[in-house]
Amino acid sequence: MSEKIIVGLSGGVDSSVSLKILHEKGCNVEALFMKNWDEDDENSGCNAKEDLEYAEDACKKLNVKLHTANFSDEYWNNIFLNFIDSYKKGLTPNPDILCNKFIKFKVFIDHARSLGAKKIATGHYAKIASENSRFFLTTPKDSKKDQTYFLHTLDQNQLSKVIFPLSDIEKEKVKKIAKNFGFKSYDKKESMGICFIGNKKFKKFISSYIKNIPGEIVNENNVVIGKHNxxxxxxxxxxxxxxxxxxxxxxNLPWYVYKKDLENNKLYVCQGNNNPLLFHKSIFIKDLELITDSIDSILERNLLCQVRHLGEKYFCSIEKINKNLFRVDSNELIRAPAQGQSLVIFDDNKCLGGGIITNG
Structure with a gap:
């Protein structure tokens, strides 16, 4: 029998079809349903009970063994506490990136090994290729569902143990496969936003963990025009x-946040979606992590960068300022880069890695 593969099954259509694809190929597959958040709210978008029912439906139809695991402690310690700490500092973190790095492609891989599997598979839209025994990440066929932005921190060891069955399939075909096979998940609403917040009101959720510190809202002329909570x-x-x-x-134009003075607790705003204060040609990043290339090999090359999932990619070059600080320069204007967000670097369709946006 071939090597065992554990498929991460969320209960959604993508992971269910991923399981079906590998099963039809004759792979020795089993599935794992992971619960990463203890709170279960039907209105939150994180209804673990319902998600498990969908996962069980897929496994029953395919006659595949389903395992379950609760990684909520690991999620709390490695993801959620980091998320709260970043927001306390006024940053804009992306917990989904940390979840992939520390939970879905670390804790999950370790757990799969304990189940006798050397590889895992997930329903992410991304592609893994290899050259000279080195693995790298590229964009999938369905560019509208591309998730390489969220996966840019994966290292060689992780990529060597992962399969993305949906790398060459478009979403519409995935949904059609699910519908034709009778998966309950074929018309399941996709989860949106941060997993543990789901559809809840963000302000209400976050205020349970962070104390409000009201301050001034200031316009571009340094005139106080309001108060923030x-x-x-x-x-x-x-x-x-x-x-x-x-x-x-x-x-008569809408107001936008263009700067946050964390030291003085002031929020700076400007008017108009295309206000020059919202745009930058240079961005500083720290904690640069690369998948395959060395840092020196990417300096002063013509590359692409992306500051949001599915956001526009900008031509850029990278200059090293010191050991942990780099400047990303672009000939194009990049709209609203925020401290704490990830800036991900590409060479055409190859994802090289990325870093965290910071002050220079």
């Missing part, structure tokens, strides 16, 4: 929820 409620480029309405003497 807490720096952690906002991110660079944000429009909604700032709490500024029409003002006498101001332009």
């Amino acid at each position: 807490g720096m952690f409620y906002t991110t660079i480029g944000q429009r909604e929820g700032i709490g500024i309405g029409g003002m006498k003497g101001a332009k």
Whole structure:
């Protein structure tokens, strides 16, 4: 019998079809349903009970063994506490990236090994290739579902143990396969936003963990025009929820956050979606991690960078400032890069890695 592969089964259509694809290829597959968050709220978007029912449905139809595991302690310690700490500092973190690095492609891999498997598979839309015994990550066939941004921190060891069955399939075909086979998940609504928050109101959720520290809202002329309830409620480029309405003497344009003065707890805003204050040609990053290339090999090359999942990719070059600080320069204007977000680097369709946006 071939080597065992454990498929991470979330209950969604993508992981269910991934399991089916490997099963039809004759692979020796079993599945694992992971619970990473203890709170279970039907209205939160993280209904683990329902998700498990969908996972059980897929395994029953394929006659595949389903394992379950609770990684909520690992998630709390490695992801959630980091998330809260970052928001307390006024940053804009992305816990999904940390979840992939430390839970889905570390804790899961270790657990799969304990079940006798040397490889895992997930329903991510990304592609793994190899050259000269080195693995690298590239964009999938379905560019609209590309998840390489979230996977850019995976290392050689992790990539060597992972299979992405959906790398060459578009989402519409995935849904059609699921529907034709009778998976309950074929029309299941996709999860949106941060997993442990789901569809909850973000402000209400985050205020349970972080104390409000109200401060001033200041315009580009350093004039106080309002009050904010807490720096952690906002991110660079944000429009909604700032709490500024029409003002006498101001332009009839929406307000956007363009700067956060963390030391003085001031929120700076400007008017207009295309206001120059929202755009930058140089961005500083720290904690640069690369999948295959060495740091020296990417310096001053013509590359691409992306500051948001499925966001525009900008031509750029990278300069090393010191051991843990790099400047990413672009001839194009990059809109609203936020401290704490990841900047991911590409060479055409090859994902090289990325770093965390910071001050210079």
